[in-house]
Amino acid sequence: MSGIAKLWRSTAFRLLLAYLFIFIVFAFFTLGYVAWNARRVLDDQIVSTVEAEITGLSEQYRLGGIRRLVNIVERRARQPGASLYLLATPAGERIAGNVDEIPAGLAAQPSRVDAKPCIGRGPDCLYRESPYGRSSDPDTVTHQAIVRVFTLPGGFRLLVGRDVEERARLREVMRRALGWSLLLVGVLGLLGGWFVTRRVLKRVDDMTETTRTIMAGDLSGRLAVSGSGDEFDRLAHNLNAMLERIGELMAGMKEVSDNIAHDLKTPLTRLRNKADEALRAARTPDELRAALEGTIEESDNLIRIFNALLMIARLEAGNARETLSDFDAAEVARGVAELYEAVAEEGGATLEVAVEPDLPVHGNRELLGQALANLLDNALKYGAATGPGVAAQVSVSTKKTDDRVVIMVADRGPGIPERDRGRVTERFVRLESARSRPGFGLGLSLATAVARLHGGALRLEDNGPGLCAVLELPLVRREAREAPAEAALQGVEPSFQRT
Amino acid sequence: MLCLRQVGQPSTSGLPSVFVWRYDAAMRILIIEDDREAAAYLVKAFRETGHVADHAADGIDGYAMAREGSYGVLVVDRMLPKLDGLSLIRSLREQGVDTPVLILSALGQVDDRVKGLRAGGDDYLPKPYAFSELLARVEVLARRRAASGSGEPTVYRVADLELDRLSHRVNRNGSEIVLQPREFRLLEYLMKNAGQVVTRTMLLEHVWDYHFDPQTNVIDVHVSRLRSKIDKCFERPLIHTIRGAGYMVRDSGAKA
Numbered sequence: 011m012s013g014i015a016k017l018w019r020s021t022a023f024r025l026l027l028a029y030l031f032i033f034i035v036f037a038f039f040t041l042g043y044v045a046w047n048a049r050r051v052l053d054d055q056i057v058s059t060v061e062a063e064i065t066g067l068s069e070q071y072r073l074g075g076i077r078r079l080v081n082i083v084e085r086r087a088r089q090p091g092a093s094l095y096l097l098a099t100p101a102g103e104r105i106a107g108n109v110d111e112i113p114a115g116l117a118a119q120p121s122r123v124d125a126k127p128c129i130g131r132g133p134d135c136l137y138r139e140s141p142y143g144r145s146s147d148p149d150t151v152t153h154q155a156i157v158r159v160f161t162l163p164g165g166f167r168l169l170v171g172r173d174v175e176e177r178a179r180l181r182e183v184m185r186r187a188l189g190w191s192l193l194l195v196g197v198l199g200l201l202g203g204w205f206v207t208r209r210v211l212k213r214v215d216d217m218t219e220t221t222r223t224i225m226a227g228d229l230s231g232r233l234a235v236s237g238s239g240d241e242f243d244r245l246a247h248n249l250n251a252m253l254e255r256i257g258e259l260m261a262g263m264k265e266v267s268d269n270i271a272h273d274l275k276t277p278l279t280r281l282r283n284k285a286d287e288a289l290r291a292a293r294t295p296d297e298l299r300a301a302l303e304g305t306i307e308e309s310d311n312l313i314r315i316f317n318a319l320l321m322i323a324r325l326e327a328g329n330a331r332e333t334l335s336d337f338d339a340a341e342v343a344r345g346v347a348e349l350y351e352a353v354a355e356e357g358g359a360t361l362e363v364a365v366e367p368d369l370p371v372h373g374n375r376e377l378l379g380q381a382l383a384n385l386l387d388n389a390l391k392y393g394a395a396t397g398p399g400v401a402a403q404v405s406v407s408t409k410k411t412d413d414r415v416v417i418m419v420a421d422r423g424p425g426i427p428e429r430d431r432g433r434v435t436e437r438f439v440r441l442e443s444a445r446s447r448p449g450f451g452l453g454l455s456l457a458t459a460v461a462r463l464h465g466g467a468l469r470l471e472d473n474g475p476g477l478c479a480v481l482e483l484p485l486v487r488r489e490a491r492e493a494p495a496e497a498a499l500q501g502v503e504p505s506f507q508r509t
Numbered sequence: 510m511l512c513l514r515q516v517g518q519p520s521t522s523g524l525p526s527v528f529v530w531r532y533d534a535a536m537r538i539l540i541i542e543d544d545r546e547a548a549a550y551l552v553k554a555f556r557e558t559g560h561v562a563d564h565a566a567d568g569i570d571g572y573a574m575a576r577e578g579s580y581g582v583l584v585v586d587r588m589l590p591k592l593d594g595l596s597l598i599r600s601l602r603e604q605g606v607d608t609p610v611l612i613l614s615a616l617g618q619v620d621d622r623v624k625g626l627r628a629g630g631d632d633y634l635p636k637p638y639a640f641s642e643l644l645a646r647v648e649v650l651a652r653r654r655a656a657s658g659s660g661e662p663t664v665y666r667v668a669d670l671e672l673d674r675l676s677h678r679v680n681r682n683g684s685e686i687v688l689q690p691r692e693f694r695l696l697e698y699l700m701k702n703a704g705q706v707v708t709r710t711m712l713l714e715h716v717w718d719y720h721f722d723p724q725t726n727v728i729d730v731h732v733s734r735l736r737s738k739i740d741k742c743f744e745r746p747l748i749h750t751i752r753g754a755g756y757m758v759r760d761s762g763a764k765a
Contacts, residue, residue: 313637314722348691349717352730380721 022210026203033195041191045184049177056156056172057127057137063093063170064160071162079168080106093172094142094155100165110143112159112169129156139174154178213242221249229257262327270319277315281308318452325377325459334464336486339369339378339415340408346382347406354390359402361390366408369415370486373464378483381460381468382406384453385419385479393421393476403476414466415485420478431470457481536581536651538562541571541597542613543589551584554640555647568592575601580608581651584643587614587625595628602629609650613638622720641754645706652705665700668760670739670747672700681739691716692735699748699758708755732756 018024071079076097083095087108096107104111129137141152157171217233224231232253233246288301347363354361371378386406394402402421409416426434435458454468457479461468466483538555540562542548548564555562563578565571568589575583575597583601587594598610612625615636622633632646665672669682677693679686688696694716699707709728713719732748740746749757 310639313639316637317635317722345717345719349719349727349731352734353727356730356733376720379719383719383721383727 016211020207020211022207023203026199026207030196030199030203033199034192037191037195038188041184041188045181045188048180048184052174052177052180053129053156056174057129060093060137060156060158060170060172061127064158064168067168067170068160068162071166071168076105076164076166079162079166083107083168093170094157096169098167098169100167102167105166107169108144109169109171112167113138113140113142113157127158140171142171210242217242217246217249224253229253229260259327262323265323270316270323274312274316274319277308277312281305281312284308315452318456321380322452322456322459325456325463334373335375336370336372337375337378339371339417339483340365340367342375342378343369343382343406343408343417346379346386349383350386350390354402354404357390357402359390359394359404361386362403362405362407364405364407366410369408369410369417371415371464371483372486373483374460377460377463381457381481382417382419384457385481388453389419389421389423389477389479393423410485413485415483417481417483418478419481420473420476422473422476425472425475425477426470428472434470435468454479536560536648537579538582538584538647539565539571539574539578539580540584541565541568541575541589541594542584542586543567544586551640551643555644558644566590568594568597572597572600575608576604576606581654582647583608583610584647585610585612585630587612587621595625595630598629609654611643611646611650613643639753641706642708642710645708645711645754648705649702649707649711652702661701665697665703667700667703667747667758668745669743670700670758672697679739681743686738688735688738691731692738695731695735696739696758699756703758706751706754706757711755 067079067082070082080097083097083106086092087095087106092108094107094109096109096112097105098112099105102112126135127137128135129139137156137158139154139156142155142157143152153173153175155171155173157169160168160170162168213236220231220233232250235243235246235250237243284301285305288298288305292298292301343365344363347361347365351361351363386404389404390402393404402423404419404421407418407420409418435454454470458468461481461483464483466481469480469482471478471480538560540548540551540555542551542564543566545566548566552562552564563574563580565574569591571583571585571589572592574580585594585598589597592600594612594614598612601608601610609631610629611632611634612630613634613636614621614625621635625633631650634643634646661674663673663675665674671680672693673679674697679688679693679696695712698712698715710720710722712728712732713721732750736746736748740748745760747758747760749759751757
């Protein structure tokens with residue numbers, strides 16, 4: 011019962027019924043049209059046969075008078091499968107032929123002079139469809155025929171016609187064909203529909219079942235894809251892709267929280283130790299005060315680490331994607347280089363800047379700025395060649411290829427050994443040589459995350475000697491940009507991202 | 510010296526004294542924040558720095574108080590019970606309340622600042638923050654509002670230092686000082702907020718238009734370069750370093 015109710019509620023079943031109805035109506039009209047046409051053709055044939063006979067007989071009458079006509083009519087009437095003939099006197103008495111009498115309606119209503127050879131009841135048509143009695147039949151069974159009554163010169167009346175039993179048979183055949191075909195359409199349609207509905211319903215039910223288990227918490231579940239590439243496959247495929255993305259985001263979130271929890275332990279421990287030590291060791295108010303200032307400094311660092319970690323995590327999770335817009339990387343490169351130029355000068359380092367104009371990229375100006383600042387900061391910190399009094403030589407340069415914007419920050423320092431290059435972009439990884447200097451080991455991780463967010467990459471290369479950090483970003487083609495004016499505006503008031 | 514109060518003993522709030530300076534005119538500040546502990550800390554800290562601070566614990570209360578009270582600055586947390594911070598700001602702005610608003614937010618995402626400013630906020634500070642940073646920003650907002658009626662002057666003057674914003678010329682004691690464009694903007698921002706503490710992040714935001722953490726002392730280097738041009742040959746220094754907070758341009762001789 012519920013199965014039938016379910017079937018009735020299913021879209022596929024209702025569609026099936028609708029199609030069934032349409033097909034039945036279609037079959038009905040097609041067969042009806044065929045039947046109507048066949049009948050018309052048959053009628054036309056009868057009319058032309060009778061017309062020919064009348065012409066022939068009236069010719070015979072003209073040539074040989076009534077006697078000759080009587081002979082011919084008698085002879086023809088006896089032939090098997092003969093037409094219907096009746097020759098009558100002007101008063102209506104039968105002279106010869108195979109018909110009992112001129113049907114009453116025909117005798118009473120003569121055709122008009124200008125009547126046409128058509129079949130109808132009115133006086134406009136020469137032909138009538140009319141019941142008649144056969145003279146050979148003993149019983150009074152009436153048959154149906156198409157007849158014409160022709161008045162010969164001299165008042166004799168000649169009836170010529172043809173039985174339309176054939177037509178009745180045709181109608182019978184048609185009716186039967188219609189019945190059978192309707193039955194066939196119905197049965198086949200129902201069967202096919204039942205099959206299709208069952209199949210479709212089964213797949214939808216399977217999908218519902220799978221989504222239910224997924225909703226219950228099993229995010230690893232996936233919808234079955236049959237491989238036929240039909241609508242259901244496409245739907246399943248898309249839903250699976252969506253689940254994949256949700257899973258990724260969930261995993262990303264989990265990883266972020268795990269990592270942050272783990273990564274913050276070290277600085278928190280350091281902060282705690284500092285406070286602890288102050289409590290134990292400090293004696294005078296000044297010492298306590300200095301210790302407190304130290305802990306505040308330490309917690310400020312903690313905040314900075316936390317912010318940097320959070321940003322890296324969010325970038326890696328792809329959370330910032332919706333805030334991206336087109337901007338000029340050249341403006342950012344020049345701006346950040348200018349920001350650090352003073353630092354370089356202060357430290358006796360040289361900073362060379364060779365930035366090409368117009369480097370359109372799609373992304374986040376702030377983040378790219380931060381990434382470049384990190385790279386420059388590193389280069390200025392670690393870029394000095396070993397040896398006392400040797401100044402760092404740092405250069406910022408750009409390159410534009412067909413599809414990429416490349417920003418290079420190079421120094422002439424000791425560089426990074428090849429085996430460590432992959433490692434240093436991980437969080438909190440600091441090489442032995444850098445441990446003595448301030449820093450948290452997050453700068454390159456952040457730069458890498460920013461590069462990835464922009465669809466690019468950060469590569470660390472040998473500058474022979476020194477390190478060359480290569481930031482590659484996809485170039486935005488000018489014609490692909492929606493409004494070039496926007497990019498120009500970007501430089502004027504860049505703190506607001508237009509989306 | 511200055512208008513800066515160097516507190517001898519550790520202040521009662523546990524706030525390090527280096528964070529504490531006095532502002533000439535007391536401000537009325539409304540803190541709309543649901544975390545009672547954080548709010549109590551802020552109220553106390555603002556009071557210790559000579560301001561009047563009230564506290565509202567949820568969005569509806571905050572909205573009512575902000576509409577009725579004549580506050581100089583609103584400090585609004587983004588996530589509030591009953592009515593969230595951004596909606597609150599939007600409603601206030603629709604009602605024609607133009608009190609400057611500083612948004613505090615635990616969300617540090619890239620677009621949060623933009624969303625906050627679009628909602629009608631005037632400044633944005635992600636949590637966690639240092640109180641000195643918050644205080645400096647709140648004071649700048651309050652001052653900007655007080656000065657908004659008169660319009661921005663074309664020439665800034667502090668003691669014998671003069672900056673002409675139209676001709677981009679800087680004079681001190683009658684002799685011209687040649688500045689790089691960026692140095693000019695730096696001095697312009699400092700002088701615009703003369704007498705007020707300007708933090709390093711505020712300088713990075715307004716002079717370089719970046720909102721990130723510059724890791725090293727980049728801002729300090731730029732300020733010290735500027736200082737060498739402005740203050741080097743003069744007896745009275747005008748650019749002062751406020752320890753633990755930032756910088757301030759002020760006529761030190763006037764109240765010494």
